[in-house]
Amino acid sequence: MSNTSPAALFERHQELLNRAVEAIHTREYWSPYSENLKKYNEEAVKSAPADFKALCDSHFAIEGVTGVKKITGERSPYGFDLGISYDQPDMNALVDEMHAALPQWRDVGAKGRVGVCMEILHRLNELSPLMAYTVMHTSGQGFMMAFQAGxxxxxxxxxxxxxxxxxxxxxxxxxxxxxxxxxKMDPLVMDKQFHIVPRGVALVVGCSTFPTWNTYPGLFASLVTGNPVIVKPHPTAILPAALTVKVAREVLKEVGLNPTLVSLVPDTVAEPVTKALALNPKVKVIDFTGSSAFGNWLEDNARHARVFTEKAGVNSIIVDSVSDLKAVTRNLAFTLSLYSGQMCTTTQAIYVPKDGINTPEGKVSFDEFAQALATATSKFLSDNDRACMVLGAIQSDATFQRIDECRKLGALVLDSETRQHPEFPEARICTPLILKVDGKDKAVYSEERFGPISFVIATESTEDSMRLAREVINEEGAITLGVYSTSDAVLQQAEELAMDVKVALSCNLDGGVFVNQSAAFSDFHATGGNPAANASLTDTAFLVNRFVVVQSRRHV
Amino acid sequence: MSNTSPAALFERHQELLNRAVEAIHTREYWSPYSENLKKYNEEAVKSAPADFKALCDSHFAIEGVTGVKKITGERSPYGFDLGISYDQPDMNALVDEMHAALPQWRDVGAKGRVGVCMEILHRLNELSPLMAYTVMHTSGQGFMMAFQAGxxxxxxxxxxxxxxxxxxxxxxxxxxxxxxxxxKMDPLVMDKQFHIVPRGVALVVGCSTFPTWNTYPGLFASLVTGNPVIVKPHPTAILPAALTVKVAREVLKEVGLNPTLVSLVPDTVAEPVTKALALNPKVKVIDFTGSSAFGNWLEDNARHARVFTEKAGVNSIIVDSVSDLKAVTRNLAFTLSLYSGQMCTTTQAIYVPKDGINTPEGKVSFDEFAQALATATSKFLSDNDRACMVLGAIQSDATFQRIDECRKLGALVLDSETRQHPEFPEARICTPLILKVDGKDKAVYSEERFGPISFVIATESTEDSMRLAREVINEEGAITLGVYSTSDAVLQQAEELAMDVKVALSCNLDGGVFVNQSAAFSDFHATGGNPAANASLTDTAFLVNRFVVVQSRRHV
Incomplete structure (x- = not known):
């Protein structure tokens, strides 16, 4: 028996919904869910560490789910095994069951589905303090970032x-x-019905670095438009997804709907299941965040589905001239340090003319600029406790090894060093590696080097910087582009460049906003127009491709 | 020098635009352009036949276009060569030129582009009487249909x-x-800009049977969202497209824009150019109407572009029971006869239980139903002049030959006969071929047989009819599905079926509305959810996939 209904949930959340719809059209600052931990239930905040520990070293049961296999293997980048096991269901049977449940969810209608989705979000918000720990100890993000971003x-x-x-x-x-x-004859009169019909079962493939932030848009976009959703988290970051799925199923059950409409399929690195799921013909929508190789595979092979991908890219900054060198390098130091560059928005390529840049204090040479960036970064990370908080831990072995492998790719501007976390001595913590290379060494800097690795690139001129950035972004994609210039003409050129290569542009960031930050309801995350992503989080296109309209008509 | 501006055109047409936006959201009856020939300028109506003749047997020059090749070869299905030649431009140079003109059109902005598009439509509307003749003598449609639909x-x-x-x-x-x-600190304040950025050069590939109706949605969808558009008409139906392009270029020129933003690339059946155009990496949006083979080729190969296709399908009708057999068969007779079944919406498969159907006069056997349909069709086409007007002419040799080839596929219900057109003795005119087959002969009726060919299919029961229709539409696609039943339960089952296979449903049409008719601003044409089409004409998804949003932000 259900004690509430989807329609009642719609009414409960309608005011917030209306405000959200207003926000997507004004794109002014708005955030419904507080990023201030103090605004959350004090008890929940206090008990979160213990709640997290209680989840560790045990089986994560989801009501109504029986597994054909037990999945384990998550390890915190802070240096300990989570020791959690999950049930992997029989996948074909699950897809069939979800496909069979689709009409029920479809027939709830748009209002009811919105109500259910918003109730799930309300409950997830209440769970935020605990979610922070699950994100921290899977992604390696520092606690405050894990809380806010996660x-x-x-x-x-x-x-x-x-x-x-x-x-x-x-x-x-x-x-x-x-x-x-x-x-003069009687009019022709017909009554018509228009049904929102979801495409089919949806699959959301999560990533290890942002197990909620990059999963939620696809999950809620598919769900609200009527598609039952399978969440297939990254094998090293299952817990945040599992917790999310559990909450969603509780809400579904309470309103008398089939909880299978949101299901978890965990897997392991050794035995991945994404390809098998993606090729199931009943799976009609796929969201993916991860490598270009796998994203392209999905686009090329899951042709029966609508595939939304966010892949690799080479985020870039063009430095032409600055009005405050210290402020600029401080800003960039933060960008390069935050979560050790493990964001899909972190800058990798910094283009600087080899003849240097203009500042109010006169010309600053290429090497002086590189040195200023190194100094700003070292200084920013000089306090070890703060550094560890900002850097977080390195999520994967591959990223950790990559730092070493990349050292030889250019001349050192700033070497990466490991740090000792005050609380977690086994945590894998690394400061940024900054190299300098020549603009001609395109092969070096035009490949995504995921992690705390960046290149200061010596170009012939700002024009040459623009040309190189254009080539690299056209070929490899990017989610962010920054420009520093005191010249309106150069800023205008950057604006044209951004439109041509279809990348979001940030101009002269030298304060408390960073090129790698993207604010919901205001910033579009990726454009869907270059190789880094084939969709934007979130715009209308991200939603309307997930359903069709089926009409019927009859004479009155 | 321009004597008006895109902004002024926006204002001129704003009232109509607002009404159109209201219409797409209410989807009640609304039509801005009159389908009554008498509402058009009397002189234009009177001079249209002569204006058409003046175009024949001469070169169709488009200002600013020089050809590297002369294209000819159109022949009216009414039995005469049009004798018109067109310029085929250097295609790679054209795409480069259009790509270079893109920023100009992009920077006109949404309002300006809407204004220009609506002015083009206004001029096309004034040209309607002439357009009717160009559509008639390329597609073979009867004059009144060519006028209204074209x-x-x-x-x-x-x-x-x-x-x-x-x-x-x-x-x-x-x-x-x-x-x-x-x-307590100062707020972070940023100014943001959001640019609508088109994907690139767009290509619209026209079909021979609806050279304007199926070309305009893609053309105007791409154009209004900022993409320069190449119109590549079917080699046998160039003239309506050429006239359209000419009008568009005149408007662009008048407002001081580059006319190349809308360009024509004609080709011949012997030397088709669509593949080469589609594979040009600067072509980022493609609209296509035509065969499944070519549509699927485009989807599989033009992976750098967004591809919108309308392909083959097997439109179906399920007959369960009727309240007025005569009215039903009269309605179906019109559907099967109109433009000799050369509509992408014409019924091909008519499922009828082999035990017959219920009517108020008692059970009507399968054979009696088939006979009633044959009689209604013969009767409807008994007046030759009216028959010729409704049937129009057969557009292609292939369709003409197909009628013969299909005769052997089942038992004759009604044989196709050729007719003599009162005005055009050489016109290729054929009445419908109606065959009866068993539900088990799926291979016969589940392949699209384009043209005046339909099958009355004997099934085990209405349930069996539903099952077969479901299979065929899932596998082959459909744009229309009809159902006849006096039972609410059966109508509800049909509604479920329509949602499952994602096809538009018409219930109990027995008056002046026909299953193959689709009204703009009310009926969605195709859903984009089954193999007959991957997009709908027209919904939001048809538009928003053609552009991306590029933002820039800077501190205030």
Whole structure:
């Protein structure tokens, strides 16, 4: 028996929904879920570490799920095994069951689905303090980032998807009376119905570095438009997804719906299941965040599905001239340090003319600029406790090894060093590696080097910087582009460049906003127009490709 | 020098635009362009036949276009060569030129582009009487259909695309101020710009049977969202497209824009150019109407582009029971006869239980139903002049030959006969071929047999009819599905079936509305959810995939 209904949930959350729809159209600052930990339930905040520990070293049971296999293997980048086991269900049977449950969810209608999605988000928000620990100890993010990016910011992005979904669906009437005049004869009159019909079972493939932030948009976009959703988390970051799925199923059950509509399929690095799931013909929508190789494989092979991918890219900054060198290098030092460059928005390529750049204090040479960046970074990370908080831990062995492998790719501007975390001595913590290379060494800097690795690139001129950035972004993609210039003409050229290669541009960031930060309801994350991503989080296109409209008509 | 501006055109047409945006959201009856020939300028109507003749047997020059090749070869299905030659430009040079002109069109902005598109439509509407003759003598449609479907209805669909484009683009603000509170510190304040950026050069590949109706949605959808458009008409139906392109270029020139933004690339059946155009990496959007083989080729090979296809399908009708057999068979007779079944919406498969159907007069056997349909069709076509008007002419040799080839596929219900057109003795005119087959002969009726060919299929029961229709539509696609039943339960089952296979449903059509008719601003043409089409004409998804949003931000 259910004690509430999807329709009641819609009414409960309607005010927030209306505000969210307003926000997606004004794109001014708005955030429904507080990023201030103090605004959360004090008890929940206090008990979160213990709640997290209680999840460790035990089986994560999800009601109604029986596994054909036990999945384990998560290890915190802070140096300990989580020791959690999960059930992997029989996948074909699961897809069939979800496909069979689809009409129920479809027939709940747009309003009801919005209500259910918003209730799930409400509960996830209450769970934020615990979610922070699960994200921290899977992704390696520092605690405060794991809290903000992993909980409220991820929830913001999810609500953004729900708002775009509602905005698109409410634009299609449920019914219409069609009354066509026929001159002196009686008019032709028909009643028409318009059904929002989801494409099919949806699959969301999570990544290890942002297990909620990059999973929620696809999850909620598919769900709100009527598609049952399988969450297939990265094998090293299952817990945040499992917790999310559990909450979703609780809400579904409470309103009398089939909890299988949101299901978890965990797997291991040794025995991955994503390809098998993606090739199931009943899977019609796929969201993926991860490597270009796998994203391209999905696009090329899951042709029966709509595939939304966020892949690798080479985020770039063009330095032409600055009005405050210290402020600029401080800003960049933070960008390069935050979560050890393990963000899909972190800068990798910094283009600087070899003849140097203009500053109010006169010309600063290429080497002086590189040195200033190194100094700013070292200084920013001089306090070890703060450094560890900002850097977080390195998520994967591959990223850790990559730092070493990349050392030989250029001349050292700043070497990467390991750090000791005050609380977790086994944590894998590394400061940024900054190299300098020549613009001609394109092969070196035009390949994504995921992690705390960046290149200061000596170019012939700002024009040459623009040319190189254009080539690299056209070929490899990018989610962010920054420009520093005191010249309006150069800023205008950068704006043209950004439009041509379809990348978001940040101009002269030298304060408390960073090129790698993207705010829900205001910043579009990726454009979907270059190789880094084939979709944007979140815009109308991200939603409307997930359903079709089926009409029926009959004479009155 | 231009004597008006895109902005002025926006204002001129704004009232109509607002009405169109209202219409796409209510989907009640609305048609901006009259389908009554009498509402058009009397002189234009009177001079249209002569204007058409003046175009024949001469070179169709488009200002600013020089050809590297002369293209000829159109022949009216009414039995005479048009004798018109066109310039085929150097295609690679053209794409480069259009790509270079893109920023100009992009920077006109959404309002200006809407204004220009609506002015083009206004001029096309004035040209409707002439357009009717060009459509008639390329597609073979009867004159009245060529006028209505080829001019006002095609213009309606074009305006529908413009309205969806405007609706989507105006939902994205041009600028925003982002003001994020920072507790006791000064807020973070940024100014943001959001640019609508088109994907690239667009290609619209026309078909021979609806050279305007199926070309305009893609043309105007791409154009209004900022993409320069190449129109590549079917080699046997160039003239309506050429006329359209000419009008568009005149408007572009008048407002001081580069006319190359809308360009024609004609080709011949012997030397087709579509593949070469589609594979040009600067071509980023492709619209196609035609065979499944070629549509699938485009989807599989033009992976650098967004591809919108309308392909083959098997439109179906399920007959369970009727309240007025005569009215039903009369309605179906019209559907099968109109333009000799050369519509992508014409019924091919009519499922009828072998035990017959219930009527108020008692059970009507399968054979009696088939006979009633044959009688209704013969009767409807008994007046030769009227028959010729409704049937139009057979567009292609292949369709003409197919009628003969299909005769052997089942037992004759009604044989196809050729007719003599009162005005054009050489016209290729054929009445419908109706065959009866068993439900088990799926291979016969589940392949699209384009043209005046349909099958009455004997099934075990209405349930069996539903099962077969489900299989065939899932596998082969369909744009239309009809159902006849006096049972609410059966109608509900049909509604479920329609949602499952994602096809538009028409229930109990027995009056002046026909399953193959689709009204702009009310009926969605195709859903994009089954093999017959990967997009709908026209919904939001048809528009928003043609552009991305590129933002820039800077501190205030």
């Amino acid at each position: 909980a409220p910011h991820a929830q913001d992005r999810a609500l953004e998807a729900v708002a775009y979904g509602w905005d698109a669906m409410k634009g299609i009437p449920e019914t219409a009376r069609w009354n066509k005049p026929q001159g | 001019a006002p209805h095609a213009q309606d669909r074009a305006l529908e695309a413009v309205a969806y484009g405007w609706d989507a683009m105006k939902g994205i603000p041009e600028t925003a101020r982002w003001n994020k509170p920072q507790g």
